[in-house]
Amino acid sequence: MSHDIIGNGKGRQNIMHELQLAREIIAIVQQELVDRHLSGVTEVGVNLGAISGANPEALTFSFEASVAETPLAGCRLKVAYIPVRGNCRCCRKDFELDDFIFICPHCGSSDIEITDGQELTVSYLVEK
Amino acid sequence: MTEKIKVEKKVLTKNDRLAAAIRDRLGKRRILALNLVSSPGSGKTSLLEKTLGKMGSKLNMVLIAGDVQTENDAARLEKAGGKIVRPIITGGACHLDANMVTRVLEQLDLGETELVFIENVGNLVCPSGYDLGEDMKVVLISTTEGDDKPLKYPAMFRRSSVMIINKIDLLGYSNFDVDRVKENARKINPDLEIFETSCRTGDGLDEWYAWLTGAVRRKREKTPAV
Numbered sequence: 001m002s003h004d005i006i007g008n009g010k011g012r013q014n015i016m017h018e019l020q021l022a023r024e025i026i027a028i029v030q031q032e033l034v035d036r037h038l039s040g041v042t043e044v045g046v047n048l049g050a051i052s053g054a055n056p057e058a059l060t061f062s063f064e065a066s067v068a069e070t071p072l073a074g075c076r077l078k079v080a081y082i083p084v085r086g087n088c089r090c091c092r093k094d095f096e097l098d099d100f101i102f103i104c105p106h107c108g109s110s111d112i113e114i115t116d117g118q119e120l121t122v123s124y125l126v127e128k
Numbered sequence: 129m130t131e132k133i134k135v136e137k138k139v140l141t142k143n144d145r146l147a148a149a150i151r152d153r154l155g156k157r158r159i160l161a162l163n164l165v166s167s168p169g170s171g172k173t174s175l176l177e178k179t180l181g182k183m184g185s186k187l188n189m190v191l192i193a194g195d196v197q198t199e200n201d202a203a204r205l206e207k208a209g210g211k212i213v214r215p216i217i218t219g220g221a222c223h224l225d226a227n228m229v230t231r232v233l234e235q236l237d238l239g240e241t242e243l244v245f246i247e248n249v250g251n252l253v254c255p256s257g258y259d260l261g262e263d264m265k266v267v268l269i270s271t272t273e274g275d276d277k278p279l280k281y282p283a284m285f286r287r288s289s290v291m292i293i294n295k296i297d298l299l300g301y302s303n304f305d306v307d308r309v310k311e312n313a314r315k316i317n318p319d320l321e322i323f324e325t326s327c328r329t330g331d332g333l334d335e336w337y338a339w340l341t342g343a344v345r346r347k348r349e350k351t352p353a354v
Contacts, residue, residue, distance in 0.1 A: 017222055017254045024139045032135060045132065051283040053257035073161070083196045100282035110318035118138045118283075120257075124132040 020052055021120065022062035028122045029072065040128030041075050049082045049117040051100065056081055084117030134276040143258055146226035149262025150233065154244065161345040163260050165284060166268035167277075168250030171294040173201045175336075176270065177208040182337055184209045187344060190244045191233055192216060194224040203248060212236065223254035226261060241295035242344050252281040263347065264289035271295045272302055275309035278316045285316045290323070292336065297326040335348055 028043055044063075048056055056079040064079040084097040092110035097117075103110050129243060138144065154161050156266040164172045176191060183189070193201035195327055202215035214232045216224060229246060246262060248255045258267075268290040269277050278285040285291065293306060306324065313320055321339065325332035 017257075020221070021139055024142065028135070028137050028139065032133075032137075036133065040131075051286070053253060053283050096317060100279070102286060102317065103315060110314075115205075122135045122137045125136055126130055126132055128295070 018054055018058035019062040019066070021059055022066045025063060025077075025122055026066060026072065029075075029125065034124055038125070038127050041072060041125050042128050043076045043078055043126035044122060045078045045080065045124040045126075047082050047118040047119055047121045047123045050084050051091050051117050052120040054120055080123070082116050082119060084112045084114060086112045086116075088112050138288070139257075140257070143226045146230050147259035147261040150226060150229060152222050153233070153262075154238075154261065157238055157241070157245055158339050158345045158348045158350065159238060159241050161246065161260075161262040162343075163246045163248055163255070163262035163265045164224040164268065165252065165265055165288070166250060166270075167246045167252050167273060169329050170250070170270040170273065171292075172202055172247050172250070172268055173221050175292065175294065175325070176205055176210075176247060178327050178330070178333055179245075179337070180205065180210050182333070183340065184211075187341075188240045188242045190214070190236060190238070190241050191247070192224075192229065192244065193247045194228070194249050196219065196222070196249060198258050204224040211218060212241070218249060222249055222251050224260060225258045229260050237332050242348070243340075252277070252284045256281075256284040257286050264343075266290040266292065268292045269309065271304040271306075273304065275304050275306075276312055278309065278313040282316045284311055285320070288317065288320065290321045290339070293322065293324045295326060295328070296331060297323050297329045 025044065025046065026099060029041055033041065048054055048059065052096035060077045060079055067073055067075050083087050084100065085094065086097065087094050088107060088109055089111045091107040092104045095105050102112060165174050190212045191205050191210045192214050193205055195201055196218050199215040201211050202330045205213045216232060224246065246260055265288040267284055269291065271293065293309060310322055313322065323332055323336050325336060
């Protein structure tokens, strides 16, 4: 191949998916620190949906390891696990799914809308 | 002070923004973009080799082949007749992201392109969470895997539009049941378009080529969003 090969850059090995996510969270926190003129952050709240593709324990571990020896050292990650919730367009009822079978548990219709469970968001910060 | 300051910001905002830019750029040119996903070894590269063989002269394609290491897949696709093939070597990341795809597309003149295939890293978990700006995800599963896979990887099967059951020439050599995998897949995503293929024998590929031709045409005919 004679053209430039796109890769992940020298020395930027990502070991875990959650490590990359932790870095994104840290970037969001750092931006909030600047935007809101905060002195520091002791806790970051994250909403992690059941089908977001992220693992809560791995994310917490990655975050706390990544902030060690930085100005955010000691900052804790509090992960709120959000189950899959939805609404059925057929019978109009709300439901929660714990088995990821995307069928309305009330009427069996597959014409459903998933309202919760796919998200991965930074929900709050606690200032130092 | 234990007061919680509300933030409500999506993680992956950088990736989402880049993916939206890709979607916008390709959309303006009416280029169909497909993100090919599967476990390692289901047949993504073989499917693209066969597709190139049959459709390479009919459709102007860009092929992006992602892997943790080696350019083997990209080399196979060039050998199969791919005129514009680019590898992405992640060096460790288990998925492609929109930044990597953006950097590849930046190097290319997409003037004649009708179709971009992105062959993702073999992985049914992480790629489901990384938007690459594609129109659709195409998920492959082969008959040497478990037919309960759609239930085990619901996020991926839910977010895909097409499912290809590959290696049907090997049916009978394992306990894989085609009806069962379809039933399981439809529990997760009732709207999946399903094909049954063998890249080795060529069975079932005509239906895939017909769908592909139609999808490219439908994208070209869509009026651009204002």
